[in-house]
Amino acid sequence: xxxxxxxxxxxxxxxxxxxxxxxxKWENRDEExxxxxxxxxxxxxxxxxxxxxxxxxxxNRQDAVCxxxxxxxxxxKILGMNILTGLEKDGDEWSGGKILDPKNGKKYKCYIELVExxxxxxxxxxGFSLLGRTAYWFRxx
Numbered sequence: 577x578x579x580x581x582x583x584x585x586x587x588x589x590x591x592x593x594x595x596x597x598x599x600x601k602w603e604n605r606d607e608e609x610x611x612x613x614x615x616x617x618x619x620x621x622x623x624x625x626x627x628x629x630x631x632x633x634x635x636n637r638q639d640a641v642c643x644x645x646x647x648x649x650x651x652x653k654i655l656g657m658n659i660l661t662g663l664e665k666d667g668d669e670w671s672g673g674k675i676l677d678p679k680n681g682k683k684y685k686c687y688i689e690l691v692e693x694x695x696x697x698x699x700x701x702x703g704f705s706l707l708g709r710t711a712y713w714f715r716x717x
Contacts, residue, residue, distance in 0.1 A: 644681030
């Protein structure tokens, strides 16, 4: 009987996590302080995942621009900027798109994966995913 209850609990937990979506509002936290520095909204358009910065917590950076960006994002306001573009669902992760780091203006290949119901893993890389950086966003409550 204990085995049946445990199996049911494990199944329910798995279904619960898998039923969660990458879409919604996520907090990006400063790696050193742990404080929320921005809120990012991940949304779906034409079957692909995108994300834009919808809130910057530092009141002094509300009008900050991406002065290190190139092309169409050069000197564009960071608030409202799309930073994640064109990811397609591939099993448990979304990949094949790009992520922009407004701090350095560089674009990277990336993939994202829901690792917990309220925790999103973002992996940006150059060339191979071994050469990159991982960050985590946390679902905004």
